[in-house]
Amino acid sequence: MCPHSLSLERFAVGELSNVDLNLAPGEILCLSGASGSGKSRLLRALADLEPHAGEAWLGERAQSMIPAHEWRAQVMLVPAESHWWADHVGDHLPTVAPADLEMLGFTPDVLDWQVARLSSGERQRLALLRAVARGPRALLLDEPTANLDGVTIRRVEAWLVERIRARGWPTLWVAHDTGQIARVADRHWCLRDGQLVEEEEMSAWT
Amino acid sequence: MDVIVLSWWQLALAALLVVALAGCTVVARLGMARSLLFAAARTVIQLSLVGLVLEALFAASALHWVALMAFGMLLIAGREVMARQTRRLVGGWAFGIGTLAMFVSSFSVAVLTLTVVIGPDPWYRPQYAIPLLGMMLGNTMTGVALALDRLTDTAWRQRAVIENRLMLGQRWQEAVGDIRREAMRSGLMPTINAMAAAGVVSLPGMMTGQILAGSPPALAVKYQILVMFTLTLGTGFGTLVAVAAGSRRLFDDRQRLRLERLAAPRH
Numbered sequence: 337m338c339p340h341s342l343s344l345e346r347f348a349v350g351e352l353s354n355v356d357l358n359l360a361p362g363e364i365l366c367l368s369g370a371s372g373s374g375k376s377r378l379l380r381a382l383a384d385l386e387p388h389a390g391e392a393w394l395g396e397r398a399q400s401m402i403p404a405h406e407w408r409a410q411v412m413l414v415p416a417e418s419h420w421w422a423d424h425v426g427d428h429l430p431t432v433a434p435a436d437l438e439m440l441g442f443t444p445d446v447l448d449w450q451v452a453r454l455s456s457g458e459r460q461r462l463a464l465l466r467a468v469a470r471g472p473r474a475l476l477l478d479e480p481t482a483n484l485d486g487v488t489i490r491r492v493e494a495w496l497v498e499r500i501r502a503r504g505w506p507t508l509w510v511a512h513d514t515g516q517i518a519r520v521a522d523r524h525w526c527l528r529d530g531q532l533v534e535e536e537e538m539s540a541w542t
Numbered sequence: 543m544d545v546i547v548l549s550w551w552q553l554a555l556a557a558l559l560v561v562a563l564a565g566c567t568v569v570a571r572l573g574m575a576r577s578l579l580f581a582a583a584r585t586v587i588q589l590s591l592v593g594l595v596l597e598a599l600f601a602a603s604a605l606h607w608v609a610l611m612a613f614g615m616l617l618i619a620g621r622e623v624m625a626r627q628t629r630r631l632v633g634g635w636a637f638g639i640g641t642l643a644m645f646v647s648s649f650s651v652a653v654l655t656l657t658v659v660i661g662p663d664p665w666y667r668p669q670y671a672i673p674l675l676g677m678m679l680g681n682t683m684t685g686v687a688l689a690l691d692r693l694t695d696t697a698w699r700q701r702a703v704i705e706n707r708l709m710l711g712q713r714w715q716e717a718v719g720d721i722r723r724e725a726m727r728s729g730l731m732p733t734i735n736a737m738a739a740a741g742v743v744s745l746p747g748m749m750t751g752q753i754l755a756g757s758p759p760a761l762a763v764k765y766q767i768l769v770m771f772t773l774t775l776g777t778g779f780g781t782l783v784a785v786a787a788g789s790r791r792l793f794d795d796r797q798r799l800r801l802e803r804l805a806a807p808r809h
Contacts, residue, residue, distance in 0.1 A: 383709055384796050384798065385705060385708060385709065385798055385799075386798065387794075387796075387798070403797075404796040404797040404798070405708070405711055405712060405713045405714075405797055406711070408708060408709055408710070408711045409710070409711025410711075412709070412710070412711070413709045414709070415705075415706065415709065417702070418706060419702045419703040419705075419706040420703075420706075421703050421707060421720060466710065467709075467710065470710060470711060
């Protein structure tokens with residue numbers, strides 16, 4: 337299982353067109369932009385949940401060449417708001433490493449908890465865990481720390497960055513907080529007027 | 543065991559009582575008189591017309607006339623299924639899927655029952671074929687309409703859950719599995735309840751009619767059991783086809799949930 341890169345070729349969805357992008361294994365690209373600028377839509381199209389033009393590649397394999405559910409299992413989108421279908425947390429997490437639970441601040445008995453009683457922060461952390469536990473090859477994160485408090489944000493960031501680097505997942509990370517972008521991003525792109533612009537000076541944001 | 547002939551003046555007596563009921567609702571200001579009388583009038587006119595058609599059909603007893611009648615009934619049932627859905631599939635799919643489901647199940651079960659089980663001569667003898675198909679279509683229609691309505695409505699409400707399941711790499715069948723089960727359940731529940739309550743809570747209408755018309759109860763019971771089973775088969779397979787085809791249509795060939803294929807409800 338060698339890590340793959342994620343590339344976009346003349347990718348277009350909604351206002352956004354002709355996006356060419358290449359993400360190396362383990363690279364984190366932060367994406368920011370005003371709300372409604374199409375960040376979430378770009379991620380959804382990358383996960384092939386929306387009709388779009390152009391092509392995306394994971395290593396040598398093109399999105400259109402493999403069945404959609406296999407693509408999504410590999411290029412895993414974690415939406416800003418997670419949704420749960422069964423009553424208990426454990427039903428959504430068939431296999432999970434105790435180390436991961438601990439790093440996100442949970443004990444193994446979280447698997448017996450009822451989903452309905454989770455706080456929004458707990459939901460968000462468990463949604464990340466749920467996605468990572470399925471063994472993806474690339475990550476698309478839509479504001480993964482939006483519902484968390486300061487200490488937990490750092491903890492989740494550290495855990496995510498460590499996993500991303502260790503497993504070599506190319507990652508698109510939608511973020512608003514300039515501090516967070518400075519901490520996690522290798523590159524930072526901004527979505528303005530339907531254009532994807534690279535922010536050259538990372539330090540200008542801190 | 544001759545049937546007691548019912549004459550028009552005897553029916554007029556019953557009609558008079560309905561009018562009296564309407565009069566009572568007017569006096570009590572309950573505002574039901576118009577719709578009550580309107581529905582009663584529809585019953586008289588529609589059933590009389592059907593009676594004329596059946597008389598002619600029984601006299602002719604030709605396969606092509608029976609088939610024509612059957613398809614006419616099917617198309618009307620298909621239209622009814624479509625009309626009963628809040629968020630129907632657009633582009634003729636609601637009508638198409640409903641009609642196909644009813645055609646596949648009602649027609650094949652009715653033909654099978656006629657040729658193998660009852661065995662009239664000829665097998666399409668309208669005295670057997672038309673009432674049997676009518677009952678089948680009526681029940682299957684209810685099941686298919688309920689199931690499709692539940693399917694599309696729940697998919698609409700739970701779109702976020704379905705999409706989140708897709709994001710985690712589930713196939714569309716798995717992502718919509720709970721909703722399919724629920725739709726299947728609401729389509730079949732009335733039939734299952736009717737079977738469970740038959741004879742205990744209620745005497746089924748067909749059996750009652752047969753007994754009133756002079757059949758021995760034992761024979762009426764046998765026919766009723768047969769009808770119950772065929773109705774269950776028709777409704778079950780019809781609902782199965784409708785749920786399978788309807789849920790497939792909610793997704794495209796890349797397994798994306800395409801809710802723009804559902805029409806907005808009309809208020």
